[in-house]
Amino acid sequence: MDWIYAAGVDGATGGTARTQFTSKAASDDFALATWRWKTGAPAELVNVYRASGMTAPQQAAKIHEFEAAFNYDVIVLDSGGGGPFIRDELREPIQDDGKKKWTVTPLITKDDDHLRGVGKDKVVFFGRSDSRIKGDNRPDCPGIGLVLTSESFLINKAHELLKGAIEHDPPGVIFPKEEALKLGYDSPDALRDFLNTVTLGAHEKAQYELDLALWQLIQIGRELEKDGVTPVTDKGGFYSFTSDSRKDSAYSVIYGFFGIFLLKMELRVLTPKPTAHISPVFGIEIM
Amino acid sequence: MVDDFLHDPVLATKVILGISSPPHMELRLWSMWTKAMVIDSSGFGTGKSLDIAIISALRAILMRDRTIAIVSRTFRQGQDVHQYLNDWAKRKPIFRSQLINDGGRGSSTQTSSLWERKFVSGSVVRTLPPDFKGGAEGMGSEDWTDASFDEVTKYPDLTNFFRQLVSRVRKPIPPEYRPMATRVPVSEDPILGRHIYMCGTARYVWHPFFNQIKQFNEKIKDGSSIHDVLSFNYKDIIRFFDLHEEYKEFVPLQTIRTMEGGLPRDIVEQEVNGIWTTDSAGFYSMADVMAARGVGCPVLVGRE
Numbered sequence: 001m002d003w004i005y006a007a008g009v010d011g012a013t014g015g016t017a018r019t020q021f022t023s024k025a026a027s028d029d030f031a032l033a034t035w036r037w038k039t040g041a042p043a044e045l046v047n048v049y050r051a052s053g054m055t056a057p058q059q060a061a062k063i064h065e066f067e068a069a070f071n072y073d074v075i076v077l078d079s080g081g082g083g084p085f086i087r088d089e090l091r092e093p094i095q096d097d098g099k100k101k102w103t104v105t106p107l108i109t110k111d112d113d114h115l116r117g118v119g120k121d122k123v124v125f126f127g128r129s130d131s132r133i134k135g136d137n138r139p140d141c142p143g144i145g146l147v148l149t150s151e152s153f154l155i156n157k158a159h160e161l162l163k164g165a166i167e168h169d170p171p172g173v174i175f176p177k178e179e180a181l182k183l184g185y186d187s188p189d190a191l192r193d194f195l196n197t198v199t200l201g202a203h204e205k206a207q208y209e210l211d212l213a214l215w216q217l218i219q220i221g222r223e224l225e226k227d228g229v230t231p232v233t234d235k236g237g238f239y240s241f242t243s244d245s246r247k248d249s250a251y252s253v254i255y256g257f258f259g260i261f262l263l264k265m266e267l268r269v270l271t272p273k274p275t276a277h278i279s280p281v282f283g284i285e286i287m
Numbered sequence: 288m289v290d291d292f293l294h295d296p297v298l299a300t301k302v303i304l305g306i307s308s309p310p311h312m313e314l315r316l317w318s319m320w321t322k323a324m325v326i327d328s329s330g331f332g333t334g335k336s337l338d339i340a341i342i343s344a345l346r347a348i349l350m351r352d353r354t355i356a357i358v359s360r361t362f363r364q365g366q367d368v369h370q371y372l373n374d375w376a377k378r379k380p381i382f383r384s385q386l387i388n389d390g391g392r393g394s395s396t397q398t399s400s401l402w403e404r405k406f407v408s409g410s411v412v413r414t415l416p417p418d419f420k421g422g423a424e425g426m427g428s429e430d431w432t433d434a435s436f437d438e439v440t441k442y443p444d445l446t447n448f449f450r451q452l453v454s455r456v457r458k459p460i461p462p463e464y465r466p467m468a469t470r471v472p473v474s475e476d477p478i479l480g481r482h483i484y485m486c487g488t489a490r491y492v493w494h495p496f497f498n499q500i501k502q503f504n505e506k507i508k509d510g511s512s513i514h515d516v517l518s519f520n521y522k523d524i525i526r527f528f529d530l531h532e533e534y535k536e537f538v539p540l541q542t543i544r545t546m547e548g549g550l551p552r553d554i555v556e557q558e559v560n561g562i563w564t565t566d567s568a569g570f571y572s573m574a575d576v577m578a579a580r581g582v583g584c585p586v587l588v589g590r591e
Contacts, residue, residue, distance in 0.1 A: 069589040177581035221569040
C-alpha cells in the first residue's frame with residue numbers, strides 16, 4: 001500500500017474583511033500540518049507550515065500549493081474562524097497569493113453540489129454537518145461511525161484520538177527529531193516570534209514549525225474548575241480545551257490526524273476483506 | 288580583618304558591600320564560596336544573579352591574581368549581572384577603594400565583546416559572550432580561576448559548554464597561597480581553590496543538564512565535600528517578611544504572582560519554584576510526545 005496523506009488546516013481569521021491585511025504580530029496564524037500513513041506503520045507528521053497575517057485568498061492559495069506538492073487524500077479544514085472564507089476561496093479556479101496567479105482544479109467538500117464532478121472533493125469541513133463526518137447514503141460517505149451529539153463531542157474525539165495514539169505503546173504516531181532546542185528558545189511563543197522574523201529554506205522552516213506545533217500541543221490543557229484540579233465539562237460530559245500560548249499549529253496537527261483516522265475508517269469500509277463480514281459503520285469484523 | 292572576610296563570605300558581603308542577605312542567599316554564598324562545583328536550579332527572584340556578582344567581587348577583592356569569569360546565555364544577560372559591579376563602583380566606598388586606577392584609565396573596560404573590572408589585588412572580573420554560534424572556539428585563549436555560568440539550561444549545546452567553557456577554569460593559584468592550604472593542595476582548597484558555579488532554571492527531567500544534577504547528587508551521597516546542589520524559591524524568603532521587612536526588596540512578588548497566573552502549571556513549577564518536573568501538566572504528555580520523536584520520521588516538502 002502506498003502512503004496516504006492528510007492535511008489539517010487551522011485557518012486564520014485574517015481581519016474582519018476577507019481581503020484586509022492585519023499586523024503580523026497581532027493576527028492569529030494560518031497553520032497547515034501534513035501527515036502520512038500506510039498499513040502496518042505509525043502515522044508520521046512530516047510537515048507543518050505556519051504564517052501570520054494572511055488573507056483568506058492567500059491561505060487558500062497556500063493550501064493549493066501544498067496540494068500540488070503532496071496530492072492529499074484528505075484536507076481537514078477547521079470550520080471556525082476563517083474556515084468558511086477559506087472553503088469558499090478553495091473553490092476558485094484561479095488562485096492568487098498576492099504575488100502570482102495560477103489556474104487550479106477547485107478543492108471542494110463532498111457537500112458542494114455546484115462543483116461536484118468538477119472539483120477535487122477532498123476537503124472535509126471539521127464539523128457535524130460535513131457529510132464525510134456524519135455519513136450519508138453515498139457509498140463514499142460512510143461517516144466515522146459515531147453519533148455526533150454535539151460539536152464539542154467532535155473536538156473531544158479528535159483530541160482523544162491523537163492523545164491515544166501518542167500514549168500508545170508503541171506510539172501510533174511518530175514525529176521527526178527535535179531541532180528547535182538548539183536555537184535557544186524554550187517557549188512556543190518565543191520560538192514563534194523568532195520564526196516570524198527570519199527567512200529559512202522550506203525544509204528548515206518545516207522542521208522548526210513542526211517543533212513549534214508540538215511545543216504548542218503540550219501546552220494545551222483542559223479548562224479547570226475553581227479548585228484547579230477538576231476539568232470543566234459541558235452537558236454532554238465533554239471537555240473544553242485551552243492554552244496559555246498560541247495553539248494554531250497544534251490544532252492543524254490535531255485536524256490532520258483526524259483526517260488520517262477518517263481515511264482509515266473509510267478504507268476499512270470501502271475495501272472490505274472478501275472473506276469476512278465487516279461492519280460498515282465500525283469497520284470491524286462481525287460474524 | 289581580611290582573614291575574617293576570607294573565611295566568612297556573609298560577613299564580607301555585609302561589610303564590604305553593605306548587603307544583608309536573606310537566609311537562603313547566605314546559604315548560597317557559603318556554598319559558592321566553599322564548594323568547588325555547585326549547581327543551582329533556584330527559581331525566579333531568588334537572587335542568583337546578585338550572588339554571582341557578590342561572590343565574583345569578593346574573590347577579586349580578597350584574593351590576588353585571580354581571573355573570575357561571568358558567562359550567561361547571551362552577552363546582554365551577562366552584562367546585567369556585571370552591572371551590579373558598576374553600580375557598586377559608584378555607591379559602595381569600600382568596593383570602590385579596591386578598584387585600580389590603571390594610570391587614570393580607570394578599572395573598567397566595556398567593549399562589544401568584553402566587560403571587565405580590575406582590582407588592586409591584581410584580580411579581574413571578566414564578563415564575556417558565550418559565542419555559541421562559533422562553537423565557543425573564541426574561548427580557547429581564556430584562563431579562569433573561577434567561573435559562574437548563568438542560565439545553563441538554556442545553552443543550545445551542552446557538549447560545547449563543557450568542552451569549551453567549563454574547561455577554561457584552569458588558571459593556577461598564585462604560589463604565595465600554597466602555605467595557607469594545609470590539608471590539600473591549594474588548587475583543591477575549599478576557599479582558595481578553583482570554583483565553578485552553574486545556575487539555570489529547572490526544566491523537565493529529560494533535559495540533558497539533569498544528568499549533571501543526578502551525578503552531583505550521587506557524589507554528594509558518596510561523601511563528596513566539593514559538590515553541592517541547590518534549589519531555592521521565593522517562598523524561602525517571604526516567610527521571613529514579618530520579621531525582616533528589608534527582605535521584601537529582594538523578591539519581585541508582583542512579577543512572580545503574574546507569572547503564576549499566566550504560565551502553565553509545569554512551567555510555574557520550573558521557573559518559579561525551581562523544581563525539575565517529570566511531565567507537562569497539560570492534556571498531552573510531554574514525555575510521550577518526546578518518546579515519539581526521532582525514530583526515523585522524515586521532514587518532507589512534497590509527497591515521496
